[in-house]
Amino acid sequence: MSIDAKVETVYIDEDGGGYLDLIDRPNGGIAGQKKLYFDMAPEEVTGLNGLNIWGGSGFIMLGDIQIANRIGYTKIEFVNRKDFCKALSNYKA
Numbered sequence: 001m002s003i004d005a006k007v008e009t010v011y012i013d014e015d016g017g018g019y020l021d022l023i024d025r026p027n028g029g030i031a032g033q034k035k036l037y038f039d040m041a042p043e044e045v046t047g048l049n050g051l052n053i054w055g056g057s058g059f060i061m062l063g064d065i066q067i068a069n070r071i072g073y074t075k076i077e078f079v080n081r082k083d084f085c086k087a088l089s090n091y092k093a
Contacts, residue, residue: 003036003055004029007048016040020076025052036060037074042081047088063091 005022006029012018017039022031029052048062055061060068060076065087068076078084 002057003032003053003060005031005033005054006052007050010041010046010048012041012045018045020048020053022053029054033074035074036068036070036076038068038076038078041078042084044081044085044088045078047092051091062087065090 006025007020008023009021019035019037021035024031053060053062058070059066067084067087068078071077
């Protein structure tokens with residue numbers, strides 16, 4: 001259940017749910033999944049577009065900071081907004 005992917009696109013539905021559309025990393029990482037679904041996300045979730053994520057059976061990471069808990073094979077639950085934004089700003093710094 002490992003993930004080593006580039007987020008190609010973040011899709012958000014009207015109800016706040018959506019999914020991350022994943023592709024293999026250009027440098028050889030294997031996505032592991034094509035999509036990761038979520039029920040709710042921080043407002044800044046579209047900041048993941050074009051970024052590399054990785055993880056295992058219980059977590060999803062952006063760089064060295066956890067951004068989500070993996071709660072199923074293709075489902076995630078994001079960490080709180082403050083921690084998510086911190087991960088996003090640290091990754092882009």
